[in-house]
Amino acid sequence: MNIVLLGSGNVATHLAIALKAVGENIVQVFSPNLEHAKQLAAKLNTQAINNLAEINNQADLYIISVKDDAIAEVVNGLSNVDGLVVHTSGTTDIKVISSVLNKAGVFYPLQTFSKAKELNFNNIPLCIESTDAEQFEKLKVLAHKLSNKVYELDGEKRKVLHLAAVFACNFTNHLYSMANELLVKNDLDFDIIRPLIAETANKVLIDLPANVQTGPAVRNDESTMNKHLSMLADLPELQEIYETLSNSIKLVHK
Amino acid sequence: MNIVLLGSGNVATHLAIALKAVGENIVQVFSPNLEHAKQLAAKLNTQAINNLAEINNQADLYIISVKDDAIAEVVNGLSNVDGLVVHTSGTTDIKVISSVLNKAGVFYPLQTFSKAKELNFNNIPLCIESTDAEQFEKLKVLAHKLSNKVYELDGEKRKVLHLAAVFACNFTNHLYSMANELLVKNDLDFDIIRPLIAETANKVLIDLPANVQTGPAVRNDESTMNKHLSMLADLPELQEIYETLSNSIKLVHK
Known part of the structure; x- marks a missing residue:
């Protein structure tokens, strides 16, 4: 899968490293702070951007891993993409994406992440959701590649x-x-x-x-x-x- | 060391098994409830008693591992012994023993014990204290046989x-x-x-x-x-x- 990562914090970093480790292709890292984007992009050997207008709109999956109250703004910058757009938040409704885009989802890793400490994603529960049945199957396959603990949960349970x-x-x-x-x-x-x-x-x-x-x-x-x-x-x-x-x-x- | 164990609960059980494992000799188990004393004594292949008048008064060490508010009563039943008498309580002052007996001490394992779950005593912090310098050295040697983490703490710190x-x-x-x-x-x-x-x-x-x-x-x-x-x-x-x-x-x- 070609994946664009939007965010450069703890969750974004751990997730990106795990995705690369299972052979997925991170094609871009976006952060409003270009230095932060570059730091993570360097680890992944990929492109860093800080302007949503430069987003690669051919990717299969867009993972938004930013602060909860910044998700809506990032979603608005993705109006030209056709791939599945997910966020990684425990508390944010899927509607923040699905009210704007057709292919919306959630990919919530239930774990506490620290910058310094490496984690084995195998044991991290991944809670997934999508408004699109076909995309949901793709998300499920990806989740099972990363973890033995995949949970299909609606927003209320999440x-x-x-x-x-x-x-x-x-x-x-x-x-x-x-x-x-x-x-x-x-x-x-x-x-x-x-x-x-x-x-x-x-x-x-x-x-x-x-x-x-x-x-x-x-x-x-x-x-x-x-x-x-x-x-x-x-x-x-x-x-x-x-x-x-x-x-x-x-x-x-x- | 010849040791008399007074108590048959979680702490007493785990401690007795650990003491036997490092080669100490548990000569008696006391509990007001004879069945409880017998259950633990059977594991240790030793004598069970429920009457403090029958206590072996030749032992080196008496470990009182009963509920905090029952310690004083047990101490009063030990007026004829000459060995060191310790309790295993985190909150009880050493005075509950030293006000009655000369050789008083504390042997407090800082851990949460469950009946069902085996524990490696090596990693359990043991907090020790005594009113008698010579006895304290013996207690220290015993503590180091059981655990790598021995702390000499006064009552206030404990x-x-x-x-x-x-x-x-x-x-x-x-x-x-x-x-x-x-x-x-x-x-x-x-x-x-x-x-x-x-x-x-x-x-x-x-x-x-x-x-x-x-x-x-x-x-x-x-x-x-x-x-x-x-x-x-x-x-x-x-x-x-x-x-x-x-x-x-x-x-x-x-």
Whole structure:
């Protein structure tokens, strides 16, 4: 497939490298910032552009991987293309594309990407959707080349998944951060808690989280919870997080 | 070392198996519930008792691994022993032992234990403390036989660590649970989000969590956050968790 990539951030970069690795042909990289486009294009040995008027309109697939609120503007710049146009957003409706173009789709990789860390796409769930049945089949073939975990999800389910991911990833990471704040304040290194973080995640890879909940809240151990709240007396936000989550655990497991 | 184990729960079980594996001699298992004591004693090929009057008072080490609020009562039953007596609690002061016995200590494994899941003790941080310098050296040798990660921590630091563990493990697991609740309500399987959970943990094994925070709150993406809050309109507790954690992320990363 000849593919034009629109975007140069974390998702665009990881996706482009994975696509090239399975033999797809990235014919152009677009970014409003030409330097960013050039950086990624250099990795892919392809052309960098920063003007949508220069877009190659003969490609099979256009992947828009930019910030959610910038997708509509990029779509408007693709009025002359005939190939399938997809975005990679968890929260954006397919209509942002299909209201303008006939061949619209979504190609949402459910993963947290960092610039520095390489990822094996085989294990990344890819959530796909299209308004065009024929194009959908092509998208499905491409997704299966990249990953063993391909999910055909409509927009409503995709949005729920994205919200669930905020709880399981973004909020979880912030709790790690708050744990680190407590450790650092007391001259303890984050390293001491890393094996616990790894095992906490490992447990739910083979069980459901409600089955393996531990800690003072699920035991209704008021004495320990009160000690913890008083230790947090000078950190009111951590106290609020502690109370909110403990109350929720108690309610779910009562 | 000849060791008496007082307790038969998750921590006691995992610890006993690890101690036996490195060649220590578990001479007795005590539990107020004789059946529980027998179950664990059978695994260790040792004696089960449910009466503290029958305790072997010639052992080198007594490990109390019972619920926090039951430790004091067990300590009172050990007035005739001469060996070192330790508890395995993150939150309990060493004084609960040292106020009664001369050779007091703490042996706190910082990990989340499940009955079903085997664990490699090599990677489990062991936090140790003692009121007796000579006994402390013995405890240190034992800890290093079990684990590569031995930390000498006083009670105040140990309590902070336990509190940090509530954030990094117990609360994190509850967020996984809430993600699952959202998925199940929408006929989505928890399996779809497991690779994200694994990667979220993996990232902080090599970086600090504040450096890898992602999601709408850290981007200050009010539009997505408002959409998410309205999706949670009929789940007020999840809405409260969403708001509390998003506000905290915004505050930390502003």
